[in-house]
Amino acid sequence: MKIDLSCPIELWHFTMPTQAYPVVTLTLYNLSHKTVTSVQAAFVCFDSEGETLSRQVERVQGLTGDPHE
Secondary structure, three states, X not given: OOOOOOOOEEEEEEXXXXXXXXXXXXXXXXXXXXXXXXXXXXXXXXXXXXXXXXXXXXXXXXXXXXXXX
């Protein structure tokens, strides 16, 4: 996993998809003092040698990530 340390969002927890529930779930924490309304993430799959197999960018909008106090 690669993390951008300049990003004000911290990944607290995640779950990978299963056959019973084929969804990735991310729990994020807003470290900034501003409301976060959108998050963009790049999901990159690598092989055993570190070569990129696939890359998918997703942007989620309409969030209400309350500021950190």
